[in-house]
Amino acid sequence: MNSLLVVLFLPLATAILNRLLGARLGKRLSAGLAIASVLTAFGFAVASFLGLAALPPGQRHLVMPLWSLLSVGSFSADFSLLLDPLSAVMILVVTGVGALIHVYSAAYMEEEDDAEYARFFTYLNFFIFSMLTLVLAANFMVIFTGWELVGVSSYLLIGFYRSKTSAADAGKKAFIVNRVGDLGFLMGIFVILSQFGTLDFTQVLSHADKLGQGSALATLTALLLFMGAMGKSAQFPLHVWLPDAMEGPTPVSALIHAATMVTAGVFMVARCHAIFELSPVAMRTVAWVGAFTALFAASIALVQNDIKRVMAYSTLSQLGYMVMAVGVGAYTAGFFHLFTHAFFKALLFLGCGSVMHALHGELDMTKMGGLRKKLPITFWTFLIGAACLSGVPFTSGFFSKDAILYEALDGPHGSLGLWLMGALTAAMTAFYVGRLVFKTFFGKTRLDHHTFDHAHESAAPMAAPLLILAVLAIGAGFLGMPRFMSKAQPFEEWLAPVFADVKAPEAGPLAAMAAPAATAAEVAPATAEAGKPEQGEDVGLSLRLMAFYTLVVAFMAWLTYKWFATESGTPNALALAAAPIHQLLWNKWYVDELYDLVFVRGLLGFSKLLLRVVDQGLIDGVVNGCGWAAQGAGHFVRVRLHNGYARFYAGALLAGVVLLLGLVLTFSL
């Protein structure tokens, strides 16, 4: 258990050290310090993981109170850590992928000067610390602390190029949009506090029934918590910060948008699943928000030209899958996708960074092409990542996505509609991934001679993480193969203690709804069996679904190769023919514009109204009015009363005496 302290606080210590001394340490030392700390943390995370694995499954739930954060009356909250299978997987991913990204960054950020370089590693280490606080939290107070720390450090990292206005704006946007979600999360925590009187995960989640099965209170709590998850995991309509966050350095995108921050929402929902399970309404909302985000983001990714932007929308879409999975109660599948996605998406982002590095910052795929020979390592590793993302059979993405889609169709809360959206997203994913790969690496180059000739493979510190991640991206999938392919289910068995309390699936309203729908749809004839227990995985259905996805992926690969690897006119013709749709997707469904109109301009308008009417009119009016009144009164006294005529003074004196005398006599004071 003590190794957890090293895992958590070593990155913080080096962050502080780098901040204080970084500029004087030089690049070698400050990067070395940062990398060493995260690598050591990874080592200790492995030790914690093994220590946990040595315990019998039922006891894999270790709580480590460190110190008291707050103690008010009967309520107290400790800064305490929780190590269970869920957080053990998370710390492995965060420190493991984090360490690789640190190594990569050491080379990627080489061009910055010493002070900036040290600042970058300070932020990276601080981010790792924040994320570890979030995943290791043992109560809602600590998880919220980590949640906010992640928000701050992501703001710092996204806005790292602080002299660039767009980067600074993107950082602000990420922070502010996240705050909207945080508000929900915080209110959810307050509801929990008021109902349970404690914030401790173990006490709250094991007695979650207190909220009442299907009660409005349970729905409210779950939806408020989910609002927090929507912010961090960038679900529609709080997704707008993620694509803009590509303004940060590419390793940051890999760290934040693949392995860590964005998975926090999914992690939190999985952590609090006991509350979500109480409310079918909340579960349905979660599932549909996830499915919609998956489809929505994939549709935008179809037409974007900026390779990092395609990756950003792809991340949104994959997060949608994860959220949909936890929404249909397939926590293991969702978490498995989170796990595999961490590897292959980090790989893809780092690949994008490698391409960008080779081409001096070029990100527009329409200007690339033919890079296959020039950047062999980047190409092959990118291809592996792309294969995982699009779901080529026997890659990790294939297994995890298949698990989610199977549950979406046949799981306890699944429905045909969710599956259709998921399947459509899978097809779109294969399309945009194919487009990206073929446009960037295949065909004739569209780069100018100078750039193309000077494009060269990245140095070893950048290539090595790509290779390691490629191996992990392929390998991770075999931990969670479908039952009929493999007897051993290491991933599912590992997480089983965490999700042991999930009730045996019953035919939910969605499954019942799906049954009649299936008669109309020929795509999934087996849906009628949706109501049966999930333990008996339907091999026939599973195989048919897999064959279907394989066909879809193969078709998309063929189509995109034909369209984008050669100079085909078809895509452009298609874009022209469907210009309104193309414009809609190109402009990301105008969500940013809508927000600008409603929130930004609305707020500005309201502020102006307040400025003109309330502040300048009312407040200033009162203040100036006091001044005017005093001035007027003074003028009256000075000019009218104090006029210098002795006889007037005498008259006033007399009048005063008469008046006072009259008063005294009248009221006999």
Add this chain to the structure above:
Amino acid sequence: MPGIEFTLALAGLIFCIGALGVLLRRDPLVMFICIEMMFNAANLAFVALSEHLKSVQGQVMVFLVIAVAAAEVAVGLAIIIAIFRTEKDVNVDHLSELKG
């Protein structure tokens, strides 16, 4: 011997004449005479009430008033003469340099 009411009414009348004189005349000398009239109206009231109430306090007060009036006239006349020397004019309405 007239009654107390008559004496008090007379005192009031003299006081009002004096007050009106102060308010309406512009010659400081006349205004001083009017102020004297007001003092003496008060003195008259004091004496009458002293007699009426069989109390000696009113008569003591009269001496005080006469002493104050004498001092006041001495200071006042000196001021008027000083002003007349510098301004060559003693119209009170023209003496308004101290206005706000």
